[in-house]
Amino acid sequence: MDLSLIIMQLLSGIALGAVLVITALGLTIVFGMLGVVNFAHGALFMIGAYAGLYLASLTGSFWWGLLLAPILIGAFGMLIELVLIRRLYGRSIDDPLLLTFGLSYVLVEGVRIVFGSDGIPFPTPPQLIGVLDLGIGFFPRYRLFVIALVAVVLLVLWLTLEKTRVGLIVRAGARDPTIMQVLGVDIGRVWLAIFGLGVGLAALGGVLAGPMRSVNPEMGSLVLAEAFVVTVIGGLGSIVGAVVAGLMVGISISLVALFAPEMATIVMFALMAVVLLIRPQGLFGVRGRTA
Amino acid sequence: MPKSGSTPKITRRTALAGLSAGAALLAMPRLGRAADETIRIGFPTPLTGPFAAEARDQVKCAELAVKLVNDKGGIGGRKVELLVRDDKLNAGEAATRTLELIEKDKVHAVVGALSSAVQLAVNEVTRARGVIYVSISQSDTINEAKDFSKYTFHEALNPHMTTAAVARQTLKKGMKVAHLVADYAYGHEMLRGFKRAQAAIGADNVGEILHPFGAADYSTFMPRLMSMRPDVLCISNFGRDQANAIKQAVDFGVKQQMKIVVPVILHNQRLAVGPDVFEGVVGGANYYWGLEAQSKSAAAFNTAFKAANGGAIPTDYGAYGYSGVGSLLAAMQTAGGTDTDKVIDALEKLQYDLTKGPQHYRKCDHQSVQSVLVLESKKKSAMAGDNDLFAILANDTASDDMLRSCSELGHAT
Numbered sequence: 001m002d003l004s005l006i007i008m009q010l011l012s013g014i015a016l017g018a019v020l021v022i023t024a025l026g027l028t029i030v031f032g033m034l035g036v037v038n039f040a041h042g043a044l045f046m047i048g049a050y051a052g053l054y055l056a057s058l059t060g061s062f063w064w065g066l067l068l069a070p071i072l073i074g075a076f077g078m079l080i081e082l083v084l085i086r087r088l089y090g091r092s093i094d095d096p097l098l099l100t101f102g103l104s105y106v107l108v109e110g111v112r113i114v115f116g117s118d119g120i121p122f123p124t125p126p127q128l129i130g131v132l133d134l135g136i137g138f139f140p141r142y143r144l145f146v147i148a149l150v151a152v153v154l155l156v157l158w159l160t161l162e163k164t165r166v167g168l169i170v171r172a173g174a175r176d177p178t179i180m181q182v183l184g185v186d187i188g189r190v191w192l193a194i195f196g197l198g199v200g201l202a203a204l205g206g207v208l209a210g211p212m213r214s215v216n217p218e219m220g221s222l223v224l225a226e227a228f229v230v231t232v233i234g235g236l237g238s239i240v241g242a243v244v245a246g247l248m249v250g251i252s253i254s255l256v257a258l259f260a261p262e263m264a265t266i267v268m269f270a271l272m273a274v275v276l277l278i279r280p281q282g283l284f285g286v287r288g289r290t291a
Numbered sequence: 292m293p294k295s296g297s298t299p300k301i302t303r304r305t306a307l308a309g310l311s312a313g314a315a316l317l318a319m320p321r322l323g324r325a326a327d328e329t330i331r332i333g334f335p336t337p338l339t340g341p342f343a344a345e346a347r348d349q350v351k352c353a354e355l356a357v358k359l360v361n362d363k364g365g366i367g368g369r370k371v372e373l374l375v376r377d378d379k380l381n382a383g384e385a386a387t388r389t390l391e392l393i394e395k396d397k398v399h400a401v402v403g404a405l406s407s408a409v410q411l412a413v414n415e416v417t418r419a420r421g422v423i424y425v426s427i428s429q430s431d432t433i434n435e436a437k438d439f440s441k442y443t444f445h446e447a448l449n450p451h452m453t454t455a456a457v458a459r460q461t462l463k464k465g466m467k468v469a470h471l472v473a474d475y476a477y478g479h480e481m482l483r484g485f486k487r488a489q490a491a492i493g494a495d496n497v498g499e500i501l502h503p504f505g506a507a508d509y510s511t512f513m514p515r516l517m518s519m520r521p522d523v524l525c526i527s528n529f530g531r532d533q534a535n536a537i538k539q540a541v542d543f544g545v546k547q548q549m550k551i552v553v554p555v556i557l558h559n560q561r562l563a564v565g566p567d568v569f570e571g572v573v574g575g576a577n578y579y580w581g582l583e584a585q586s587k588s589a590a591a592f593n594t595a596f597k598a599a600n601g602g603a604i605p606t607d608y609g610a611y612g613y614s615g616v617g618s619l620l621a622a623m624q625t626a627g628g629t630d631t632d633k634v635i636d637a638l639e640k641l642q643y644d645l646t647k648g649p650q651h652y653r654k655c656d657h658q659s660v661q662s663v664l665v666l667e668s669k670k671k672s673a674m675a676g677d678n679d680l681f682a683i684l685a686n687d688t689a690s691d692d693m694l695r696s697c698s699e700l701g702h703a704t
Contacts, residue, residue: 008514016508118344119534119563124542131544137514140542212542213507214534214563218341222507257511262474264511265503 004136009258010251011134015143017250018150019209023223024230024242025157026201032237033174033194036085036096041202042224043104046217048073048203049210050111053122062125062211070204077199081192089191104220111217122210146208153204154243161239170194174237229268233275235285245283330371330629332357332616333392333401335413337380341505342405342530344559348609349405349427350375355599356616356645366623373616374398380405382412389416399629402446402615404428405608406529407476411438418442423634425619427611429453429555431480434656434694436701441635444657446615450477452693453554453575454484456663460684461523461552461573464493469521469549471512471536473528474501481527481554497521502528502536509536513543525552534560541568556666558606561680569668569680576664578610578646579681592646604678610646617645618652618659649689655697663687 027041038044048069055072056065080103088095124142131138161167173180173190180187205223213219230249234241249268257264275282334353336346357373365371374396378385385404392398393416400423404410407430414433417424418440425444432438433445462468468489472478482499489496498519500512516524524545526536537551537560545551556574583590592613596605605613622637623629642651650661666681674680687693 005514005518009511012510012514016510117347118559119531121563121565121568123565123567131542137517138544140510140544142542143510212510212539214531214538214560216531216563218339218343219507222505253508254511258515261512262501262503265506 006255006258008134008137008139009254011139012143013251013254014247015147015250016253017247018147019205019212020226020230020250021243021246022150022153022201022208023205024227024234024246025154025239026198026205027227028231028234028237028239028242029201030195030198031231032239033170034085034089034191035093036088036100036195037093038198039097039101039224040080040104040107041100041198041227042220042222043107044073044077044199044202044220045206045209045223046111046215046220047076047107048206049122049215049219050115050120050206051203052207052210053120053215062123066204066207069207070200073203074196074200077202078192078196080199081195085195086188086191104224108217108220115217117217119214119216122213122215124211128211142211146212149208153201157239226268229272232282233272235282237286238282238284241282241284328369330366330369330623331396331398332371332373332619333389333396333398334373334375334403334616335378335385335388335392335401335409336375336403336612337405337409338375338377340380341532342380344563345530345557345606345608346405348559348606349403349612351600352596352605352609352612353402353616355596356613356620358599359595359617360620360624366620367627369628371620378404378409378413380409382409385409386412386416389413390420393417393420393422398422399623400425400619400634402427402612402619407432407480411476414438414440414443421631423619423631423638425615427615428608429477429480431484431695432476434658434700439656439700439702441657442631444619444638444652444659446618446659447611448555448575448577448661448663449658449694450480450484450554451487451695452663454481455488455693456665456685456687457552457554457573457575458485458488458492458494460665461550462489462492462494466494466523467497467519467521468494468523468525469497469516469519470499471509471516471524471526471528471540472499472501473504473532475504477529478504478527481525484554485525485527494523502532504528505532507535509539510543513540513545516540517543517545517548521549523550523552525554527554529555530557530560531563533557534563537572538564538568546571555607556668556681557608558680561668566669566671566674566680570670572668573684574666576607576666576681577661578605578607579664579666579683580604580606580678581681581683582647582664582686585683585686586647588644589647614643614645614650614659618643618650653691653694653697655702656694656700658694660691660694661689663693 030036030038051073052065052069055068056062128142128145132141173187177187230245234245252267253264256267336349338346357371360371376388378388401417402425404413405428410426423442425446427446429447429450431449431451470482472482551572553574561569580593583593621643622634622641625637626633638652639654648662650659652659665685667684
């Protein structure tokens with residue numbers, strides 16, 4: 001087995017991990033800041049893919065779909081927070097969990113009614129069709145683009161959280177919402193924005209995954225499971241954890257696929273089990289956190 | 292709910308009267324209700340999950356077969372009813388639903404299942420209860436002596452005949468062949484079929500990769516498959532797995548280096564990923580609507596389906612639903628009712644032609660002897676319309692020679 005094959009394999013692992021990172025990030029931000037385990041995250045990922053496809057065909061360009069779908073679905077997420085989730089703050093963690101679980105069924109069924117339950121083709125944007133010769137092998141242009149875009153989104157997110165005033169409020173709000181309210185910050189608006197951001201990231205993941213898979217109403221269910229595995233490995237609520245764990249899972253799947261392909265799906269659950277045994281709070285999680 | 296205070300009083304006398312009347316009612320049907328009783332056909336199929344698109348077509352076609360019989364007055368004056376159940380593509384769920392259909396709904400026969408693993412679970416239940424089961428999805432195992440029973444009929448193609456037909460069209464002596472295979476019964480059986488056909492033709496196997504069933508991402512298998520440098524890549528999986536695997540193989544530039552071949556090319560999955568992705572992919576099929584140009588049965592089936600479904604066309608796995616239920620009902624017609632042994636006898640003697648030409652169930656293993664199609668997905672510019680998906684490369688006429696011999700399957704001959 002030569003080195004170039006292993007490098008190609010690593011690259012497909014990173015591309016796979018990039019989509020995982022984006023979806024897990026939305027899940028972990030919402031949990032870390034709001035204490036809401038969003039079971040509708042997978043369904044919103046799927047809605048994002050449909051919205052992206054719809055907007056792309058409406059405007060005639062994939063790029064508008066990629067830009068507008070996360071914003072639109074993010075706004076839809078804010079509506080969900082405002083109308084549904086908001087009423088459940090301060091109650092047991094199970095309440096929003098059950099609510100979002102039910103919501104995911106409503107969303108999936110809604111899409112089945114509107115778009116039908118068969119898969120729909122999501123064409124790859126013409127500029128990114130085909131493969132790029134990397135010298136050691138060929139790699140799909142679209143997947144390289146996904147890696148690059150996710151890197152940019154992560155950078156922007158990190159800069160916003162660490163270097164801006166908004167980021168400061170968000171981080172402080174996650175630590176101690178009461179003090180923030182005493183200091184005169186409208187914490188409700190922060191929470192609204194955070195939930196919108198989390199849902200927007202799910203939608204972005206969906207649009208990005210669209211051209212790699214066929215788009216269908218059930219595409220979110222597997223993604224939800226994967227995103228949960230990633231957040232558990234990385235530590236619930238940890239942003240760095242989601243990034244590291246997402247890439248770790250992607251690369252593990254990819255390398256295991258090289259040697260024992262039939263184990264490729266199981267490996268991420270094995271990884272999760274090992275992490276839970278050694279560090280129950282996850283790689284970057286804080287021990288005893290109840291959010 | 293009765294309000295408190297208004298609870299009806301039940302005296303011992305009325306209770307006794309009621310009970311004995313109830314007992315009499317329960318005993319009566321055993322004596323003489325056979326004449327006007329409806330004929331119930333159980334139909335477990337995976338309405339949810341990655342094969343849902345194919346399952347829904349099966350149901351539509353099965354309903355059509357039932358409707359056509361009922362329109363002509365039913366069987367011996369009895370109406371036919373189809374009881375559809377979602378088996379969720381899960382062997383345990385399918386076994387439970389089938390048992391329920393038999394015990395609770397008292398079905399007279401079972402048709403259905405859409406996975407080689409699930410149909411074996413259904414078959415376990417039906418043969419233990421002595422109920423006729425017509426399987427309508429691919430399996431080699433179900434014909435083998437170990438799983439076979441006199442109640443078991445297999446209307447679908449089997450992997451052996453499908454892969455042989457596809458290999459004949461696509462492989463040549465000395466070609467290098469690689470396999471991407473779903474890691475469950477269907478994939479394993481298709482792989483076995485392809486390897487047997489390869490050996491007969493003289494093509495070389497350069498490697499095989501098993502992938503987890505229901506995987507969404509296949510990118511991690513592509514670099515290794517390409518490093519095997521095959522001339523042909525056989526992708527043996529089903530439903531959405533087929534769409535995703537082919538799409539991602541094409542993304543990786545697989546088609547520039549090798550030809551993609553599948554054992555069964557699926558109408559719905561071709562629709563799900565579009566013409567460009569599937570262009571040039573070759574695969575086997577039991578049915579394609581375009582057969583109507585060369586088959587009167589296909590034309591009649593298409594017309595009947597269109598009339599019942601607002602102009603839509605029937606698909607491959609849908610046609611199994613039609614011929615599976617249709618052949619069973621034809622045999623019941625001959626047998627004059629639902630007596631199990633008489634219907635089995637009628638099925639064994641039945642010559643039927645419902646969708647694509649003459650078919651019959653082979654006596655030793657109850658496999659339906661039928662034609663096999665080999666299709667090639669058309670280029671977008673070559674499509675005459677939205678439904679013009681495939682070109683028919685071959686239409687191998689039905690013959691016992693396509694099947695493994697009765698003695699190879701372990702049946703006494």
